[in-house]
Amino acid sequence: MSRQLPVRREPAGLLVFSLLLLVFAASLPAQRRGMDEHARSRGVRPDHTIFSPLDLPAPNRFRTASGAPGADYWQQRVDYRIDVTLQPITRTITGKEHVTYYNNSPDPLDYIWVHLEQNVLRKDSIGSLADGTSAMGGPTDHNDGVRVTEVSAAGQNIAHQVYDTMMRVSLPITLVPGKTFECDIAWAFDVPKRVFRRYGTMNVKKGTIWELAQWFPAVAVYDDVHGWNTLPYMGTGEFYTNFGTYELNITAPRDHIVVATGVLQNEEQVYTGVQRERLAQARKSTEPVMIRSKDEVGKLDSRPAGDGPLTWRFHSENVRTVAFASSEAFILDAASVGETLVQSVYAEDSLPVWGKSTAMLCAAIKGYNERLHPYPYPVATNVAGIEGGMEYPMIIFCSGRNKRNERGLYGVTTHEIGHNWFPMMINTDERRHAWMDEGFNTFINMYSTADWFDKNNKPSKPSTYAMMMRMPGVPVVTQADRLNGLQLGLLQYQKTGVGLQLLREHILGAERFDFAFRTYIQRWKFKSPQPADFFRTMEDAAGMDLAWFWRGWFLEDALLDQAIDGVRVSSRGARITFLNKERMVMPVTFEVEYEDGTKEIQRLPVQVWFKSDKVVHLVKSDKTIVSVRLDPERMLPDNKRGNNRWKAEQ
Numbered sequence: 001m002s003r004q005l006p007v008r009r010e011p012a013g014l015l016v017f018s019l020l021l022l023v024f025a026a027s028l029p030a031q032r033r034g035m036d037e038h039a040r041s042r043g044v045r046p047d048h049t050i051f052s053p054l055d056l057p058a059p060n061r062f063r064t065a066s067g068a069p070g071a072d073y074w075q076q077r078v079d080y081r082i083d084v085t086l087q088p089i090t091r092t093i094t095g096k097e098h099v100t101y102y103n104n105s106p107d108p109l110d111y112i113w114v115h116l117e118q119n120v121l122r123k124d125s126i127g128s129l130a131d132g133t134s135a136m137g138g139p140t141d142h143n144d145g146v147r148v149t150e151v152s153a154a155g156q157n158i159a160h161q162v163y164d165t166m167m168r169v170s171l172p173i174t175l176v177p178g179k180t181f182e183c184d185i186a187w188a189f190d191v192p193k194r195v196f197r198r199y200g201t202m203n204v205k206k207g208t209i210w211e212l213a214q215w216f217p218a219v220a221v222y223d224d225v226h227g228w229n230t231l232p233y234m235g236t237g238e239f240y241t242n243f244g245t246y247e248l249n250i251t252a253p254r255d256h257i258v259v260a261t262g263v264l265q266n267e268e269q270v271y272t273g274v275q276r277e278r279l280a281q282a283r284k285s286t287e288p289v290m291i292r293s294k295d296e297v298g299k300l301d302s303r304p305a306g307d308g309p310l311t312w313r314f315h316s317e318n319v320r321t322v323a324f325a326s327s328e329a330f331i332l333d334a335a336s337v338g339e340t341l342v343q344s345v346y347a348e349d350s351l352p353v354w355g356k357s358t359a360m361l362c363a364a365i366k367g368y369n370e371r372l373h374p375y376p377y378p379v380a381t382n383v384a385g386i387e388g389g390m391e392y393p394m395i396i397f398c399s400g401r402n403k404r405n406e407r408g409l410y411g412v413t414t415h416e417i418g419h420n421w422f423p424m425m426i427n428t429d430e431r432r433h434a435w436m437d438e439g440f441n442t443f444i445n446m447y448s449t450a451d452w453f454d455k456n457n458k459p460s461k462p463s464t465y466a467m468m469m470r471m472p473g474v475p476v477v478t479q480a481d482r483l484n485g486l487q488l489g490l491l492q493y494q495k496t497g498v499g500l501q502l503l504r505e506h507i508l509g510a511e512r513f514d515f516a517f518r519t520y521i522q523r524w525k526f527k528s529p530q531p532a533d534f535f536r537t538m539e540d541a542a543g544m545d546l547a548w549f550w551r552g553w554f555l556e557d558a559l560l561d562q563a564i565d566g567v568r569v570s571s572r573g574a575r576i577t578f579l580n581k582e583r584m585v586m587p588v589t590f591e592v593e594y595e596d597g598t599k600e601i602q603r604l605p606v607q608v609w610f611k612s613d614k615v616v617h618l619v620k621s622d623k624t625i626v627s628v629r630l631d632p633e634r635m636l637p638d639n640k641r642g643n644n645r646w647k648a649e650q
Ligand SMILES: [Zn+2]
Pocket: 001, 002, 003, 415, 416, 419, 437, 438, 441
């Protein structure tokens, strides 16, 4: 999901919330400060439990103590063959799917759980009721949700029960480990004119753009940590799904261009000869090639001759869901990055900025390929539509209302395609651990954005984000549906992103961090890590105990305040007293300035805070020190910078 949305949506709420924060921030740490003063007088840190080992789940045969998948790691697999018809006049989606469920678990199963996410549109859904008057985060037309018309196996109807956005399907016979179960599900739902997020329609000059996501009955995840993952779809928390192979056949009006997750299998039936030639050219070109231009939109000869709707066939492997978009108004251009076909579809209404979309998408993919891991799919498509920013395997939805804002379009494009690494490839549970995809993605976006805007690869400074730590009682590791928009944006996107940035730039260093982070990707690609697997892998591969960092930054709401208590200058140098005045700890970086105007930066490891929150450090020098400054490059989210400086009296 787009990181811009949550923060922008509630300007009034932001003000009220900021005021509340000030009140809380003033009262809570005050008690702790009192304790600190008392203990400090005895020269002992009152509470250094921030360094204690983390209370993580016990390692087992599925997930090891090093953070890697264990020898017996398993995950379920679900394959789908889906036939779906889009009927724009009635706004109906009608589908039939054949599901093959592979039980790779060691457990016998008597039922499976299936997501019916469009039931969130019902007035009586948990999501609607829990959200109350805020109407699910935006104007939404409620409806009756999903009409399930058939659930059958081998031609026999099978029992199923729907509870809100979840459906339990009873299995005719127990599904033992190593066996598969096949069933057929038929369903339909109507696309409301106004939908709160993730999909819907946008009217443009020459037609309507349809974006469809979360649109088919999808089998829930059964895993070694939670068993069946049956958290309902409430709107904010996103998705946790199974990998599988999809045959997706989309029938749409003949004048539509359709794009979807997957490789198009029947180009000759759905594109004209000229368009196929241009596509062949795009497959060899790093520069965008126009496949269907603005002037060709609406022209009869820009679509294959004939009558009736056309069926577009897509095939995809190792994907955790599928989405698609369809419109008679689409301009289409394409280029290539390596073996990946990169495309954009947009209406002329979204020009001029969307004319740069394909180049942006190519740049973003290239950057992630080099830094993280090669893009794992053969296609990447950017769609300009009603959705402000949402990610699916091989296809992303970015705001088509943006006509001019290049920073905005690059920001949302690199973010949504970045999700193809987290969580499309590293398949985390977005509903429970949104920070593991939104925040990791926000982190990689920083470097990608610096690439495009040529900012010498310098990411933003974490110090500017100190305010995001001021969320008393709300740690990063909070389930997304329990957070308001501001908390979601600040904690799960920004604080997590900045946390990884701190870890790379300030704590581990680039080489050490990058090795560990790539190790995490290598270990868990096309698998499902839990938070403990990430913490353990980073410590294992970086070779550093980071319990204090995970605890302070992710598991708790700790604040950071490093201070200079005093400096005693002598002929041999200076004795500097540093204080750590809050619970969060960090390495100490300080700059000393000498009377001849020269400066020197020195660093102390985080372990200086092991025994006390007061550290006396001797800087030896023949030259007289005239000033000392903590965190001179403003790397740290220090909540009080006023106590970071000492200056000799003149
Ligand atoms: Zn996102």
